[in-house]
Amino acid sequence: KIGVKDFVPxxxxxxMKFKKWLxxxxxxxxxxxxxxxxxxxxxxxxxAGRMVAKNERRLGQFISSDLGIFSTxxxxxxxxxxxxxxxxQCRFGMRGVIAEAHYDSGRNMVAMLKGAKRYILAPPKExxxxxxxxxxxxxxxxxxxxxxxxxxxxxxxxxxxxxxxTILRKGEVLYIPSFWFHYIISQDYSIQCNSRSGSPPxxxxxxxxxxxxxxxxxPPQ
Numbered sequence: 001k002i003g004v005k006d007f008v009p010x011x012x013x014x015x016m017k018f019k020k021w022l023x024x025x026x027x028x029x030x031x032x033x034x035x036x037x038x039x040x041x042x043x044x045x046x047x048a049g050r051m052v053a054k055n056e057r058r059l060g061q062f063i064s065s066d067l068g069i070f071s072t073x074x075x076x077x078x079x080x081x082x083x084x085x086x087x088x089q090c091r092f093g094m095r096g097v098i099a100e101a102h103y104d105s106g107r108n109m110v111a112m113l114k115g116a117k118r119y120i121l122a123p124p125k126e127x128x129x130x131x132x133x134x135x136x137x138x139x140x141x142x143x144x145x146x147x148x149x150x151x152x153x154x155x156x157x158x159x160x161x162x163x164x165x166t167i168l169r170k171g172e173v174l175y176i177p178s179f180w181f182h183y184i185i186s187q188d189y190s191i192q193c194n195s196r197s198g199s200p201p202x203x204x205x206x207x208x209x210x211x212x213x214x215x216x217x218x219p220p221q
Contacts, residue, residue, distance in 0.1 A: 007139055011041075018042070025094035025189045033096050035149070042092035045193070046071075063088055063193070067111065069173075070195035078109045078173070084198030091193075093117065093186035101130060101144035101183035103209065106196030108176040112168045115190030119174060120148070121164040122181040124205035127212035129161055130181060134213050142213065148183045168192075179205030 021040055033039065046063045064071035069078045070088045079085050086106065093115070103124070110119075122130060131146040146153050167187070168174045176182050178199045199206070 009139070014040070016040070021092070022189075025092070028095045029188050035096070037096075039097050040094060041097050043089065044092075045087060045089040047087040063090060067193055067195075070109070070111070070193070079195060079197045080107065080200075081197045084196075086196045088193050088195050090191065093190045093192070095186060095188050097186040098149060099182075099184040100140070101132075101146075101148055101181050102142050103127075103132075103179050103181050104176075104196065105178050105199050105206075107178055107198065107200060108194055108196050110168065110174040110176060110192060110194040112170050112172050112174075113191040113193060114170055116167055116169045116187040117190055117192060118165070118167050118185040118187060119176075120183040121166075121176065123162060124179040124181075124208035124212075126161050126163070126181065127208060129158070131157070132181075132213065144181070144183075149185070177205065178203075179209045 021042055024040055028039075044063075067088055069076065070085075072079055073082060075082055084106070090113075101120070101122070130144050133140050133143055133145050135141060146157070166174070
């Protein structure tokens with residue numbers, strides 16, 4: 001168990017030119033990196049209020065104009081409720097970068113633009129078995145405290161858990177339902193953008209999460 005007092009941030013924020021980051025990311029595909037070596041990760045995006053249709057200054061236009069399925073002003077297959085659209089988030093990864101297992105309450109559409117990422121998905125009913133941090137004051141609240149990339153930790157505790165394991169490649173879109181846990185591993189230099197548009201009306205999965213995490217445990221949609 002990792003308490004707030006014992007918590008050591010696993011990452012730090014850096015200022016870096018994109019060209020330098022890109023060189024490092026591409027080199028890692030050829031040179032290979034050990035688990036404890038430095039990995040770099042870049043995140044950017046455009047807020048819902050700055051989508052092309054509403055954006056007179058065209059801030060972030062290259063993102064929203066290229067991803068019309070997410071920047072739409074009308075409900076579509078990917079954004080089912082534009083009023084709850086949270087904008088577009090883009091993540092530039094490199095080989096070996098992970099996102100610890102966690103859940104979000106909003107319907108999540110993930111588009112792979114470059115490279116590939118591995119996604120391990122588990123339904124809300126498995127919450128109690130995934131070692132999810134329930135302390136809302138913890139920096140990693142609603143994330144798993146178990147290192148899913150280390151077989152020593154997971155081979156016994158996770159036996160029998162229902163899960164989906166898939167590789168998302170360039171040109172593909174993955175739907176992550178509300179409240180589903182997802183663990184992500186970048187397979188190489190990759191670019192992925194996603195957009196969320198609120199929880200579905202039926203709130204499927206919410207009861208399982210509240211039973212596991214406590215009432216009011218829904219993060220922003």
